[in-house]
Amino acid sequence: MNSHADSLCVNFALENDKMANSKIMIVDDDPDLRQALRLRLRANKYETVNAVDGYSAIAMAYKERPDLIILDLGLPAGDGFVVLDRLQEDDKLSAIPVIVLTARDPQANERRVLRAGAAAFFQKPADNAELLDVIRASLNRAGTGTVLPS
Amino acid sequence: MNGQSTHVLLIEDNPGDADLVRLRLVQANSAVDVSCFNRLSDGLASIKEKSPSVILLDLNLPDCQGAETFRRVLEKAPDVPVVILSGQDDEALAVKALHQGVQDYLVKGAISSSGLERAMRYAVERQALLRSLDMSRKQQLEFKNQFLSHVSHELRTPLTCIHQFVSIPFDGLAGEVSAEQRDHLKTILKSVNQLGAMVRDLLEASRAESGKIRIEPRCVAIGELIRQAVTMMQLAAHEKQVGLEVGVDTRIPFVHGDPGRVLEVLINLIENGIKFTPPGGAVTVQACLVQTDPDFVYISVADTGCGISPEARALIFERLYQDPNAVDNNRKGLGLGLFIAKELVSLHGGRIWVASEPGNGSTFSFTLPLYSLAKLLRPVITSQERLRDDLVLVKVVLRPLSKPARASWKETCQHCLEILQRCVYLDKDLVLPPMTTHGAEETFLVVASTDLERANIMMARIREQLGKVSDLNGTGELEVSASAVRLPDGAGQSLEEQVQGVAGAVTEMIRSVV
Numbered sequence: 001m002n003s004h005a006d007s008l009c010v011n012f013a014l015e016n017d018k019m020a021n022s023k024i025m026i027v028d029d030d031p032d033l034r035q036a037l038r039l040r041l042r043a044n045k046y047e048t049v050n051a052v053d054g055y056s057a058i059a060m061a062y063k064e065r066p067d068l069i070i071l072d073l074g075l076p077a078g079d080g081f082v083v084l085d086r087l088q089e090d091d092k093l094s095a096i097p098v099i100v101l102t103a104r105d106p107q108a109n110e111r112r113v114l115r116a117g118a119a120a121f122f123q124k125p126a127d128n129a130e131l132l133d134v135i136r137a138s139l140n141r142a143g144t145g146t147v148l149p150s
Numbered sequence: 151m152n153g154q155s156t157h158v159l160l161i162e163d164n165p166g167d168a169d170l171v172r173l174r175l176v177q178a179n180s181a182v183d184v185s186c187f188n189r190l191s192d193g194l195a196s197i198k199e200k201s202p203s204v205i206l207l208d209l210n211l212p213d214c215q216g217a218e219t220f221r222r223v224l225e226k227a228p229d230v231p232v233v234i235l236s237g238q239d240d241e242a243l244a245v246k247a248l249h250q251g252v253q254d255y256l257v258k259g260a261i262s263s264s265g266l267e268r269a270m271r272y273a274v275e276r277q278a279l280l281r282s283l284d285m286s287r288k289q290q291l292e293f294k295n296q297f298l299s300h301v302s303h304e305l306r307t308p309l310t311c312i313h314q315f316v317s318i319p320f321d322g323l324a325g326e327v328s329a330e331q332r333d334h335l336k337t338i339l340k341s342v343n344q345l346g347a348m349v350r351d352l353l354e355a356s357r358a359e360s361g362k363i364r365i366e367p368r369c370v371a372i373g374e375l376i377r378q379a380v381t382m383m384q385l386a387a388h389e390k391q392v393g394l395e396v397g398v399d400t401r402i403p404f405v406h407g408d409p410g411r412v413l414e415v416l417i418n419l420i421e422n423g424i425k426f427t428p429p430g431g432a433v434t435v436q437a438c439l440v441q442t443d444p445d446f447v448y449i450s451v452a453d454t455g456c457g458i459s460p461e462a463r464a465l466i467f468e469r470l471y472q473d474p475n476a477v478d479n480n481r482k483g484l485g486l487g488l489f490i491a492k493e494l495v496s497l498h499g500g501r502i503w504v505a506s507e508p509g510n511g512s513t514f515s516f517t518l519p520l521y522s523l524a525k526l527l528r529p530v531i532t533s534q535e536r537l538r539d540d541l542v543l544v545k546v547v548l549r550p551l552s553k554p555a556r557a558s559w560k561e562t563c564q565h566c567l568e569i570l571q572r573c574v575y576l577d578k579d580l581v582l583p584p585m586t587t588h589g590a591e592e593t594f595l596v597v598a599s600t601d602l603e604r605a606n607i608m609m610a611r612i613r614e615q616l617g618k619v620s621d622l623n624g625t626g627e628l629e630v631s632a633s634a635v636r637l638p639d640g641a642g643q644s645l646e647e648q649v650q651g652v653a654g655a656v657t658e659m660i661r662s663v664v
Contacts, residue, residue: 030307036314043323103306105299105353107364114561124306125313125346
């Protein structure tokens with residue numbers, strides 16, 4: 001009896017945790033930038049997973065089923081546009097909101113990225129507060145995150 | 151000319167002269183073929199087919215004489231070397247011809263066979279040389295743009311890294327920091343932001359130079375935009391203890407401009423104002439109309455700083471200009487800000503200038519074209535040279551439910567605007583260019599030449615069509631409303647005056663509903 005109640009509690013806690021901690025996949029070939037983003041996102045109670053190139057981004061998206069993807073454009077083994085296309089083609093992955101975070105020029109890329117299915121475009125270095133706002137809004141819209149106090 | 155045959159196009163109306171030239175050319179070089187025309191128009195028409203290596207031109211032709219002759223040839227065939235063979239020994243005309251791009255000016259009778267042939271050959275060589283110089287100049291410009299674009303992209307990655315790893319301790323995400331450490335981190339962050347702005351300006355300036363900046367003009371409430379810019383700069387002004395004030399007439403008309411770009415210009419001017427004004431001074435932003443120039447709004451940013459010397463005033467909008475005497479505790483920028491501002495203003499069709507006296511502050515002013523409602527409205531509110539009877543203003547508001555991703559919301563709004571265009575009758579209704587937006591909310595206005603009853607049908611159509619937009623589903627809400635425009639009594643006025651009157655009434659109405 002006692003153990004049953006315990007396990008219920010654990011389950012409930014897990015459930016809660018899952019709701020609160022949306023999983024965000026960071027796709028960037030620069031290890032330092034990945035680390036910085038990971039620190040920033042974890043501080044905001046998000047779970048993170050990493051991918052270092054276009055190829056592993058797709059593989060990780062299948063395996064981890066992240067709630068949101070932060071995607072660089074200049075990547076080895078399939079650039080960001082290839083990743084966007086692959087995600088869009090796949091029924092299981094196309095609903096995941098993608099935020100593009102790149103050093104590339106917005107005038108040449110923003111429209112193209114949005115047409116390819118991204119939810120937002122940010123040029124590096126991005127304003128952290130603004131980026132977090134958009135992450136929160138995209139998760140809310142996708143219906144996978146809970147509203148976190150800003 | 152090395153062994154290849156040379157096609158000479160001779161435009162000469164005197165048959166004797168033409169034969170003589172032909173003979174001399176063939177004597178000097180057997181690999182020359184000459185086609186001769188006695189009228190300029192026939193000669194010009196043959197250029198495409200014959201593609202001559204050189205044009206020999208008389209200036210006294212039946213259908214064209216003097217300077218006009220070579221002007222037309224150069225216009226038609228800018229890449230073909232032109233040698234003038236004239237009966238007149240006119241030095242002034244010869245110099246003029248050379249300045250416009252003619253290769254040589256020879257006087258008939260004063261030149262030998264070999265001299266003529268050599269002059270022609272050199273003309274061809276010089277032209278080829280000029281062309282390759284021009285090509286390499288273009289290539290250099292292209293290379294410079296590519297280089298800057300590449301460099302600014304590559305600089306951004308380490309810059310981002312510094313920005314991130316400074317803001318992490320600054321925001322307290324890596325344990326506690328003392329007040330002093332925080333201060334130091336703040337200084338680093340400020341410098342990183344300056345560096346970021348420089349990288350941005352570098353690319354922007356090279357773009358401006360090659361005419362690659364795009365603007366997307368809308369109907370802009372310039373007063374609101376000025377207040378927005380001032381709000382954004384208030385903190386910087388406060389930190390330096392410089393006052394920042396706005397003086398905008400509430401009745402200032404709308405302007406036609408790209409709000410993001412105009413904001414950039416305003417921020418740049420205000421930032422400069424604050425930078426060069428000592429603590430205790432003030433920066434004032436104003437917008438007004440000037441009677442002598444009724445199609446423009448005048449916007450000015452005045453400071454009480456050190457002022458600008460006349461020599462510096464003449465150069466201040468040039469790129470890379472930095473006033474060597476300016477007292478600036480905040481360190482210099484790249485000297486591109488005002489150059490970019492000037493380019494942005496002129497892309498809008500406006501002007502920018504500065505008035506200043508050393509020691510007495512400076513006033514930077516620029517103009518933006520008015521958004522002329524009368525011009526847009528005329529075709530829809532008039533029918534058979536008289537005003538239509540009824541006019542309704544339909545307001546469509548798109549409101550995001552949650553704070554959406556800024557960019558994708560912009561796309562959704564653009565999509566909705568396109569659909570809205572299809573919901574109206576093009577000859578009777580007018581979808582106004584989008585208004586500047588407050589936050590993410592987007593307002594579209596339709597002026598419909600109809601009464602309220604029929605406007606209801608249009609509104610139902612709009613609700614139905616926009617309701618279908620999938621991007622809007624679940625992310626935003628739609629509000630459609632209409633109000634009749636009270637038309638002014640235009641009895642006894644000309645149609646033009648009546649249109650002006652209606653435009654005034656519609657403007658009033660827009661102000662009250664937006």
